[in-house]
Amino acid sequence: MTNSTSSQQSNLKILQLEDLDANIQKILRIAVETRENAYCPYSKFQVGAAVLCADGSMYGGCNIENVSFTVGTCAERVAYGKAISDGKRNFTAVAVVGSMEFTSPCGACRQYISEFGYVDVYIACPNLKKIAVTSIEALLPCAFKRTDNPF
Numbered sequence: 001m002t003n004s005t006s007s008q009q010s011n012l013k014i015l016q017l018e019d020l021d022a023n024i025q026k027i028l029r030i031a032v033e034t035r036e037n038a039y040c041p042y043s044k045f046q047v048g049a050a051v052l053c054a055d056g057s058m059y060g061g062c063n064i065e066n067v068s069f070t071v072g073t074c075a076e077r078v079a080y081g082k083a084i085s086d087g088k089r090n091f092t093a094v095a096v097v098g099s100m101e102f103t104s105p106c107g108a109c110r111q112y113i114s115e116f117g118y119v120d121v122y123i124a125c126p127n128l129k130k131i132a133v134t135s136i137e138a139l140l141p142c143a144f145k146r147t148d149n150p151f
């Protein structure tokens, strides 16, 4: 990861796609592709996400809204849910691509992601020209955890 600089937001490093590991580039592209499937008739705010599992497998997800707004699901939780329902429990990274320059995971997703341990969080704009990286621990310090949680 060369050419990284600190952004004005704490704990975010700005990176270029070509400087990233091939698997990270791939989950960013999956997030962009999956974003196109977003079901967001109310907000019109498309979000795609993808997770990189410790075994190298990758899962994408998009936001799925509902007329009863609280029933909707964020892209990150859809991607994680697909992986978890496939038996995955260990994750390396998550990529999030929203409709703004940087769309970071919401508070609920930060808690959801932290359930499954440390991951790097890549946040990118849809054209992947600007990518920021941080960690779930930086985004949600002191996350709620059970003391007997093995993660």
Ligand SMILES: [Zn+2]
Residues within 6 Å of the ligand: 074, 075, 076, 105, 106, 107, 108, 109, 110
């Ligand atoms: Zn969320």
